[in-house]
Amino acid sequence: MFDNKKHFTTAIVGALVAFSVIALVLSLVKIEDVTLPPVVKYGMVFDAGSSHTSLFVYEWDSDKENDTGVVSQTLSCDVQGQGISSYANDPPKAGDSLRECLDKALKVIPAAKQRDAPAYLGATAGMRLLREQNSSAADHILATVAKTMRQYPVAFKGARILTGEEEGAYGWITINYLLDSFMKYSPKTHTWVHPEAANIFGALDLGGASTQISFMPEGSVTNWNEASEFMLYGFNYNIYTHSYLCYGQNEMLKRLAKELIAESSSSMHVDHPCYPKDYNETVLLSSFRTSPCTNQSDPRLTLDNKNVTLQGRGDASGCLTAVRKLFNFSACGQSQDCTFDGVYQPPVRGQFIAFSAFYYNFKFLNLTEGQSLATVRENIKHFCTRSWEDLSSSYPEENPERLPKYCANANYILTLLLDAYKFNETSWNNIFFQMKAGSADVGWTLGYMLNLTNMIPAEAPARLKGHVPSLWAVAVAFIILTLSLGLAALLVLLWV
Template identity: 30%
Template sequence: MPRARGRRLLSWLLLQLCSAQDAAGPGELRHGLVFDAGSSGTRVHVYSWKIGGGGSKDSFDLIADDLLKIKPGLSSFKGEPEQAGASLRPLLAYAKEKVPAAAVPSTPVFLMATAGLRLVGEGAKDAILASVCDELGKSGFRFRCEWATLLGGEDEGLYGWVTVNYLLGALYPPAKTPAVGTIDLGGGSVQVVFATSEPVPNPDESQLLTFGARQHSLYVKSHLGYGLDEARRKALDSLVSRRAEDKPEPFRHPCLPRGASLEHGGKSLVGDADWARCLRVMGRLFPQPFAAGQPKLADRFYGFSYMYDRTAAIGLLDGQPRQFGSVAMSYNDIAAAGESLCRLSAEETATRFANTQDAAKSNNYCGDVAYVAALLKALGFEGDTSITMTNKIEKVELVWTLGAMLAKSAELLADTGSGGLGAGSVIGGLVALGLAAAALKLLSQRRSYSKLLPSSRRDFN
């Protein structure tokens, strides 16, 4: 039931982004804000779009997705939840720079929190959302408290899948390419979504989407607590707890490069990196079987968020760090490169990865790469199965908010004049009606990044 309620709210969410501004005529610029509140930071997407001209509502033109990101995340206010709302003020100020003043009162604002806020406990979560409600309510934008909520992991994964396959041209008939599966590795959770012809034992992990005359029967699974940030914490907990009481400190950490050290749980750990031992530590984080009830994997997969950031982005295979792009690799490729990576000392690691976006965190790279490898193994990937690691397709960054916007704006087309959502499958049914007629075009994609604030997407999942 909680998942169903969350999905109904999401189905209504971006419908409101459009319907709240129905007074604007066709072809006029419209705006909406979506706050993506992740485990270690919050980003605001300021969407601007036009409904097709000539009185027609059968086209949706995305003009811009202006983006700003800040740290820390809402979950960091667990001990002082009343301060959570104030943390959004820089994002609200940024949004007011992008939305014309006359449009602010009619521009809807929605905040969806992902894995991090699901982990703080019910009481802290409610208090944080209450603070957010108060701050957004006095922002001048159009807002209701029920528009600040938790986004279910399955919904996050589903919309990520829609984003990727829309940009690849795999959703609509005639499809340019078969649909691909997706792995979205965030900080607090990992989402796995792919099309399957097999029955899915758990109905909560099954979703049917229809785009035009093409149906996609999907397996949708969110593994809460198996994001990369959580994995690092669990690995440290495991290392400390497995040491005998009488074993002298400092403890040796097989995922930390030689010459590095850290404190955890009041204990000192020093680097003694070794790929095989590190991989065992990460592998022990997964219960066996981890992927129970999962159908046979799809033939093609795209990995993004941390899947990209800890492989292609750092130049794992070729030594060429990159901000954007796509690199195909297999478990075997990752393991071979990871073994070489873990041989480096802390000094050598810092030198090799000095030009990566996360250079300050390079001491984590050995363990992070080992976790990506262990995750693939736990999900059942064969050693030579190729996975495309990417963060952009057709010059558009891969974020679940885009998939949500595509689906929800299409629901508006299907639901025009009804005054509410239709019955039946909220996502599947409405997308079936709406997206068949929608000529969705990405006319231009402009990004606005602050040079003074963190600009790395992977830290915010």
């Protein structure tokens, strides 16, 4: 009898111990280790800018949707030719221009994923200007690009013209999403936390036809015409954003040339202080009529078919003076919350990412490494005094149409950032000139796709997958109790 009881009790204790070991092993297996492999999704956005069009393809794990930092850039493709607004007289060519990049996109997106991949086209300032000048031509171009995109096995979601404020706001979302500024994971608390508002980056974008500034000011934006509100990850963001049409660098150069010609007493040869010495450029006056930024009537100038030669003078200070005349600073009076043309802006705050033409111009001039403002000014001044022969021999691989423009572009950037946006010697160090953040290009396209696909939820993200601390504690307590009961049963057996 005793042996039978002993064997029976031993079996029970053994079973309990075995069960406890199994429970312990299972409790150590994280949920991530047993889930099915993630399903990768894809999306694409065409950035149809004023001077060119680019396609960006993104991918992300579907089991991490509505989480942070999960979207990566798979492909960027530059469309050959100028921006789609240049096809106003031949709209079908706008659609055809996209085909090469669409074909490349289908090579990186698996065939089984293509029909579920959302595809967008967003047009910016070039098309905004064309819509002002010829709305039917703008509509026709959008229709032709939409027709082309529908011919491909993707989930086409539309082609539209973004407002300037949308362009600025989506660029701001892209930057802060890529830099994890909206949410950061805290290993200490095992939760997502909101960084301090002061750690949110501002966005500075300079295109061919417009420029945008977007940032979180101190306090709320008092002028609601310049405000954008977003509820992201359970937190409300009230940002200031403004877009200046006709203040992109290409339109600025046209406006500068027109103003210099209008001010000149000569009708055939005009000095251009920003162009290198001994560089000449011929301009057809009637070409100013092609853009709403320069087609306004001017009593000093007749926009006929006459040619005018712009003669470079390499005058650094004269260039800066000429560029400043393009801004109406007097419209702000004594107001400190004003940039130019009477536009409201609260004081800049925090760190900024300056991208697009801000970056490309300063990268060429080797000014993207955090140099002081004094160094930046001195380098630009020196560059502006170099002759055309010197520049063309020093930069043989640079586009000869772009090379003579860097002096004007650099002085324009200084004027815009310092005189208009009111950065100063100290806050200048808070501007970072870069074109990439994390794994993707900086721009409005990623923020646009994230917004339209609801990849950034309004609610805060749930706790990470894995063990919930309370359940883990219960599991440990259960194992200890099981082992204790087994040991007690063994002691009873030995006592009897």
